[in-house]
Amino acid sequence: MPKIGVYVCHCGLNIAGVVDVENVTEYAKSLPDVAIARSYIYMCSEPGQRMIQEDIKTHNLDRIVIATCSPRMHEETFRKTVTEAGLNPYLLEIVNLREHVSWAHSDNPKKATEKAKALVRMGVARARLLEPLEKRKVSVKKNVLVVGGGIAGIQASLDLANAGFKVFLVEKAPSIGGRMAQLDKTFPTLDCSACILTPKMVDVAKHSNVKLLTNSEVTEVKGFVGNYEVSIVKKPRYVDEKKCVGCELCTKVCPVKVPDEFNEGLSQTRAISIYSPYAVPKVATINPKHCLRLRFNKNVCGKCVEACTAKAIKFKQQPKTIRVKVGGIIIAVGSEVFNASKMSEFGYGRYKNVISNIEFERILNASGPTGGKILSTRNGESPKTVVFVQCVGSRDKRFHEYCCRVGCMATLKQAILVREKLGEDVKIYVCFNDMRAFGKGYDEFYRRARDLDVNFVAGLPSDIRSDVHGALYFDVYDRGTNKLLEIRPDLVVLANGLVPNAGIEKIGVLFHVSRSADGFLLEAHPKLRPLESVMAGIFLAGACQGPKDIPDTVAQASGAAAKVIDLLASGEIELEPLKAVVDEDLCSGCRLCESVCPFLAIEMKSENVEGAERLRAEVVEAMCQGCGLCVSACPTKAIKMCHYTDGQVLAQVQAGCLESGARGGS
Amino acid sequence: MSLTDLMSMAKPNMESREKILSKLGGGELVNCFQCLKCTSGCTALKLLELKPHEIVKLVNLGFVDELALSDIIWTCVTCLKCVQRCPQKASPYHVIMALRNLAVEREARVPEGYLKAVSRILEIGLAEAIQEVVTRRMEIFNRESLKLPKIVYPKESFQAAFMKILEEK
């Protein structure tokens, strides 16, 4: 016979202001198996908790029902309360009288009280059937996989490595650095991007706790939180990393010209080259799609071999697969820039002097294709009029509905740099819808641009045209002056938004991480859990979760690292016992549960039963999130959900359907 | 009503706004965020001062009655550039068409060409009258002399149906 204690909380006036808590408490006393029922003004307070603990000892209570606010608020608190009093924490039932009663039905106190009584009756019905459960501990690996070597991946790796964790940092490109390495200056401080990034790049490459795998990609992820098994393919560079000294003699003699990816195709590099001026590692890579010898599989050319004094060229290099075991994963694969040729009305791709913001960033950079000079391609002189057009591909139901978050600030930065480079004579216009300068120092930066005579036209152009001589012109209506302005720019920079990577779908599938409607990777909760993916043990950092600037990226990266440290530091993790459990005798091996499980938490184990091979389902506890889909799918009722058994739920349903005057049987 | 336009002392008329919203044959008027793309590219702006963004905003705030009586709503060329390029699918063209319908309903000033077209359709099914063409060599041609098929006009059943739907509320 269970001995149940029922505790009804006033929650100040939050509950008691609508529900007649004394009435409910009296009613609870009358229910079978309820040994004691009390009410108190704040059950979660110290005296409230002590009251429960003393009752457990005095009255030998073995089940507790607390009628209070949402379990999301204090279930953990009360679980600790009863544990301290010697009771198993899963013998506790929380009944929600606040969100489900007083807040929802504040206009009808009488009916609210009846509902409260019914809910308490249901809670008691469940409490009778609760069973003690134990959290299970699983040992975890203190290694971490960081996917993506941009600033997010670099920052997270450094934080983890400094905390004593071993990090595998995997980067697809031949060098780490990502998007930030391409930038000239950063807003709002106008710090030189490379200057603040390269020390971190070197630190992470040199760190004894970091294994840097560039030119590599993750190909397979198996396992569960704390115990992931990851396969990584190191693509061949055709250059021995240990021998190459980064002298670039090979690049000078290579006859094959290739568009330079780092310079957004604005200049050309060679089939063998070092990825960027600040490449880490500073090792050459051969592009097999363009190298004559690799493309045609013939013993041709070989000029690089002749030139290389370190004898580092290795045409026979093969891809290498590495398998690692890690406890946690941080995905930091970044984002791409919108391809504005999709908005043909602006002429990107058709007119040479309509360029994208990222292309302009390379032009502004001293190590870029023009050595930092801004030149109009029409006449080779510097432009006299530069126009920035905002929101290209963003806030647009035809392309991407979201705001790209960085477009306004990046344009302000570029506009200020144009003024600095070209002096007073150049006219600078920014055509905008809204100017979003939301961060620390951002609006001050906006003012700085205005101080420098950057003109802000409050309106977006409908299209951009080129006359017979190739000169650009367009009309734009300005809200401020109510005038239709014709602008004849020498250079138009489109503030293209940030969009999910082309490969984001593959990443999602590889790591079993969902994506939100905008295509970026989905966080577990947009406000309260922005660093975690929906998969336990896999975290998100940087622009792959949503477009963001460098300060937010670094913050998120360090946050994700902290989450991983939190997860793995003790060497083991506790798993909530709210899991599905298979009764092997009832399992027919039909695999329905496996097919409906969204978390890959069911494995089929084959065993030999009386000479025949039989499949039985087995729940991988670490992956199971307790969603219950398998329980309802199982045709033989072989799976039960711990702490939410059919019996417990049905008892609640039965109790709920009884008249409020009735007492509710067992 | 909490809002007043101090220039004209007009107050918004939410009923009229509702009428426009229900007439709208397309577009999400309420989503307009005044980016001005429509007006920047409006074919009728330079010559006739048509500002689609302004019309959408006025309707959204409820200042519909004055617009329905105005001439500006009859200046749209129906080039559809504003529908094509609006990032929020607010479609000023559809708003203008709804305003025109409202103007006709309220018997405001309507360019007579439209009303003539309607009466001609009632009469002969076509919106235009058959013309003779004078060539650049001063010869005159019509359908018959060009051996084009004779036009057969629709019968009374069409006229009755068209009248019926015109009078439908």
Add this chain to the structure above:
Amino acid sequence: MKVAVFWGCRILTNQYAYEMSVREVFPRFDAELVDLSETNCCGDPVKSVNDLAANYLAARVLALANKTGLQDLLLPCNRCHFVISEAKNVLEKNEGVGGKIVGLLREEGLEYNPSVKVWHVIDFLHDVVGLKNVKEAVQKPLKGLKLATHVGCQIIRYSDLGRVDDAENPRRLDELVGVLGAESVDYAEKLDCCGANLMQSHPDSALSLAGTKLNAVQNLGVDGLVVSCPDCGLMFDFKQKDAGTTVGAKLNVPVVYYTQLLGLALNIEKEKLGLHLNQTPVDQLLMKILP
């Protein structure tokens, strides 16, 4: 194949050259045109007066097409094509409106059929007949001819309705010109409107729009302007003189319908193509291609 054809109002009442040239060239591609009878206006001018009535008129045209038993309806006029396409969309999405209109049509013994497919001259020739077949049928390549195309507004906008060509970079008409052996020249004002819709209420503005565009085309130094809509034809061809006066320019741009050009390439006599009806100096253009 048999194709139902609905000419609208403008072609039937004054743009005869377009009708003549379409009637001449389509049979050359095994497309037999079946005229609808007792037709009504597609509803274009009525859209400004009563949207419901306009949709009814458009639906009636589709019902008349359905009466012929044919599933394809050719609409050589841009405005008919837009109005009828929008009506199809409205009837599909709005049950209330659809119900009223379908019911009213039934009273006349007409049945609305949403699966009647609408075509314009451009996409019919480009996609159904196919560029290859058009090219193969050419007997007199129009070599050396440099032309500007004007595809118009209402068959390329708005994309969500599914239009005849891309709204920002329409290429079909240019390609159709190209397979005839002529060259189509790109220009900044290509997507600008002819202004026809303003003729009845603001004629000066309408002519100004047409004149501005014609002036730009003239400055390209091309041999002519190709159109495929009777409204555009009216503005650029019939009203070129007035347009020139309005913008203060001496305009001298030969304007032809695409089907007239196609007819020439197919070696059809110019009278049959209505080339004597064009008001602009098309003789200039003809001199370049005829011996």
